[in-house]
Amino acid sequence: MVDTDSDGRRPVFAAERRQRILELVRANGAVSLRELAHAVQSSEVTVRRDLRALESEGLLNRHHGGATLPGDLNREASYVQKATLSSAEKSAIADLAASLVEDGDAIVVGPGTTTQEFARRLSRHTELAVVTNSLLVAQALAGFPRIEVMLTGGTLRGPILALVGSAAERSLAGLRVRRAFISGNGLTADRGLSTPNMQVACVDQALAAAAEEVVVLADHTKIGIDAMVQTVSAEQIDHLVTDDAAPRDVLDELGGKGVRLHVAQI
Amino acid sequence: MVDTDSDGRRPVFAAERRQRILELVRANGAVSLRELAHAVQSSEVTVRRDLRALESEGLLNRHHGGATLPGDLNREASYVQKATLSSAEKSAIADLAASLVEDGDAIVVGPGTTTQEFARRLSRHTELAVVTNSLLVAQALAGFPRIEVMLTGGTLRGPILALVGSAAERSLAGLRVRRAFISGNGLTADRGLSTPNMQVACVDQALAAAAEEVVVLADHTKIGIDAMVQTVSAEQIDHLVTDDAAPRDVLDELGGKGVRLHVAQI
DNA sequence: AGGGATCGGATCAAATTCGTTCATTTCCGG
DNA sequence: CCGGAAATGAACGAATTTGATCCGATCCCT
Numbered sequence: 001m002v003d004t005d006s007d008g009r010r011p012v013f014a015a016e017r018r019q020r021i022l023e024l025v026r027a028n029g030a031v032s033l034r035e036l037a038h039a040v041q042s043s044e045v046t047v048r049r050d051l052r053a054l055e056s057e058g059l060l061n062r063h064h065g066g067a068t069l070p071g072d073l074n075r076e077a078s079y080v081q082k083a084t085l086s087s088a089e090k091s092a093i094a095d096l097a098a099s100l101v102e103d104g105d106a107i108v109v110g111p112g113t114t115t116q117e118f119a120r121r122l123s124r125h126t127e128l129a130v131v132t133n134s135l136l137v138a139q140a141l142a143g144f145p146r147i148e149v150m151l152t153g154g155t156l157r158g159p160i161l162a163l164v165g166s167a168a169e170r171s172l173a174g175l176r177v178r179r180a181f182i183s184g185n186g187l188t189a190d191r192g193l194s195t196p197n198m199q200v201a202c203v204d205q206a207l208a209a210a211a212e213e214v215v216v217l218a219d220h221t222k223i224g225i226d227a228m229v230q231t232v233s234a235e236q237i238d239h240l241v242t243d244d245a246a247p248r249d250v251l252d253e254l255g256g257k258g259v260r261l262h263v264a265q266i
Numbered sequence: 267m268v269d270t271d272s273d274g275r276r277p278v279f280a281a282e283r284r285q286r287i288l289e290l291v292r293a294n295g296a297v298s299l300r301e302l303a304h305a306v307q308s309s310e311v312t313v314r315r316d317l318r319a320l321e322s323e324g325l326l327n328r329h330h331g332g333a334t335l336p337g338d339l340n341r342e343a344s345y346v347q348k349a350t351l352s353s354a355e356k357s358a359i360a361d362l363a364a365s366l367v368e369d370g371d372a373i374v375v376g377p378g379t380t381t382q383e384f385a386r387r388l389s390r391h392t393e394l395a396v397v398t399n400s401l402l403v404a405q406a407l408a409g410f411p412r413i414e415v416m417l418t419g420g421t422l423r424g425p426i427l428a429l430v431g432s433a434a435e436r437s438l439a440g441l442r443v444r445r446a447f448i449s450g451n452g453l454t455a456d457r458g459l460s461t462p463n464m465q466v467a468c469v470d471q472a473l474a475a476a477a478e479e480v481v482v483l484a485d486h487t488k489i490g491i492d493a494m495v496q497t498v499s500a501e502q503i504d505h506l507v508t509d510d511a512a513p514r515d516v517l518d519e520l521g522g523k524g525v526r527l528h529v530a531q532i
Numbered sequence: 533a534g535g536g537a538t539c540g541g542a543t544c545a546a547a548t549t550c551g552t553t554c555a556t557t558t559c560c561g562g
Numbered sequence: 563c564c565g566g567a568a569a570t571g572a573a574c575g576a577a578t579t580t581g582a583t584c585c586g587a588t589c590c591c592t
Contacts, residue, residue: 011548013329014579016296033539043581048540064539064588135401135408135417142401142424151429153419153437158408163417167437171419280569299549309571314550330549330578 017042018050023123025060025067026142032066069139089219089243092264094118097181097217097241100262103127108175109137110182110207111162111200114217116140118181122147131177131210133163133203157199164199169206179239180211182232186225187218189253192234194227201229213238216259220245234259283308284316291326291333298332355485355509358530360384363447363483363507366528369393374441374473375403376448377428377466380483382406384447388413397443397476399434399469401427423465430465435472445505446477448498452491453484455519458500460493467495479504482525486511500525 012020017040024031024039033051037044055062061070093114098121101107105125109115111134119140122128126146132138133152141149154168182204184193193216195201208214214237223246234257241262242251255261283306290297290305299317303310321328327336359380364387367373371391375381377400385406388394392412398404399418407415420434448470450459459482461467474480480503489512500523507528508517521527 011298011331011579013296013331013334015327015329015334044539045541045582046580049580135404138422139401139427142422142427144424149422149424150431150433151417151419151422153417153433156404156408156415156417158411158415161405161408165416167416167419171433171437310549311551311572312570315570 021050030068090114090117092266093217093241094121096262096264106177108177108180108207108211111160112183114183133168135161164203168203172206172210175210177211179213179215180208181215182207183217186227187222188226189234191226191230193232194230196227198229201231204231208232215239217241219243223247224250287316296334354532356380356383358532359483359507360387362528362530372443374443374446374477376470376473377426378449380449399429430469434469438472438476441476443477445479445481446474447481448473449483452493453488454492455500457492457496459498460496462493464495467497470497474498481505483507485509490516
């Protein structure tokens with residue numbers, strides 16, 4: 001109704017701006033001061049002040065040049081590093097995959113850096129219900145009141161911060177959602193999606209089984225690769241989101257097996 | 267009161283105007299004072315007065331320049347705020363509590379900044395099995411191969427990054443460990459441990475019920491405080507780890523109820 | 533380890549908003 | 563018709579917010 005552009009020119013309240021900043025930091029894990037200032041249309045001084053206030057509340061950590069999520073969640077630099085590396089493809093894939101989600105959906109999101117990136121894109125949706133076994137995905141979505149995040153139980157697998165084991169699989173039994181967004185280490189037409197770890201593969205299977213449609217997120221480095229354990233066969237995959245550097249022949253082969261292709265332009 | 271028989275250009279009643287203001291705020295989420303004044307054809311002073319009244323009723327939040335819906339921009343600072351407070355005490359308490367853990371133990375760790383600190387101290391132990399509903403605790407223990415971390419399932423509660431809800435409680439059913447290390451927002455001899463949130467309280471109860479012995483970690487700022495919902499009665503508490511600034515009388519009272527006291531020297 | 537560049541903190545100034553006081557208007561009962 | 567109470571609007575000083583600028587601190591690259 002009252003749009004803020006034509007007539008209103010309503011000044012953004014300080015609390016609103018801080019909330020926005022918080023969301024941006026939560027969504028991206030780490031944001032530079034300049035980006036924040038540009039995003040909230042304020043001067044860097046003001047953002048600095050906001051960051052100081054938010055830090056004093058323990059809601060984020062301030063660093064030279066920006067701010068990050070609080071706690072030790074990303075002191076483990078490896079995860080963040082991996083996430084920021086090769087971000088162009090991942091980002092494009094995540095964007096495209098997020099467009100497959102509609103407000104009000106119930107979805108499953110598997111572990112992985114690509115799916116984590118994807119999860120961050122979900123913050124603009126509302127009334128979502130997200131089931132995941134990835135702590136990173138859960139963390140990316142924490143703090144958005146319009147998104148309900150449910151974690152499966154299970155044993156923590158340290159290196160990827162995902163929950164595995166029988167408890168994880170059991171908690172997925174009886175669950176039914178519209179779409180599952182999962183990733184993996186390799187994808188071929190013959191053997192479908194695969195990962196090198198047995199436990200992870202078992203949970204991935206359970207994740208896929210809980211959804212009516214399976215969406216696979218895989219950048220070009222994974223297409224044509226075969227890891228050890230098959231998680232989902234090509235026939236079970238309904239959508240594949242990848243980037244335009246993926247080998248054409250494999251994509252065609254997958255398409256022949258009924259996989260709908262979504263190729264992100266880098 | 268309701269004498270609207272004569273339809274002739276009656277003045278807008280105050281209650282009517284406030285209702286209109288409320289509608290506008292609800293419809294737009296946030297409205298500037300100027301807009302409101304223009305919309306209800308009143309002076310800004312009057313709107314200011316209305317906003318003050320509406321705020322005192324909790325129907326909206328007032329900000330510099332306007333008003334917003336209540337709750338949207340609240341970030342539940344209460345929990346996090348205390349995180350930066352008294353880190354020296356937390357550290358000492360965490361150290362002392364960690365000495366209650368032995369290699370090979372199976373323990374439960376609840377959410378909270380103190381228990382998170384405690385969890386970090388556990389890395390020197392081996393062959394531990396840790397069950398928790400706190401993402402922060404899980405994260406603190408991730409990457410130590412000698413420690414098996416199991417997360418309960420459940421709905422993610424953003425502000426404290428803990429899992430709550432029936433799924434969390436269900437996953438604890440049938441579990442039996444030696445000790446539960448939990449925290450809270452208040453501890454008195456009469457009402458035991460308490461937190462301000464109902465869901466969190468329910469899970470805390472389940473956590474405590476899964477252990478043979480309950481260990482409470484609470485710094486002096488929480489001793490003598492009573493939050494809203496009781497989680498564990500004083501009789502159920504076997505150990506209390508606190509710091510030496512805790513009020514002596516409350517400690518004695520707790521000791522009289524069978525709580526073994528561990529007081530950390532700052 | 534050093535130099536250049538960038539970032540953070542502090543002070544100051546401008547603009548806007550808030551709270552209070554006071555005058556005016558309106559409504560109601562006697 | 564009149565007096566009082568409540569509500570509204572106007573005005574002015576105080577407080578808050580925001581942005582610009584300067585200078586010290588920090589970081590990065592060589």
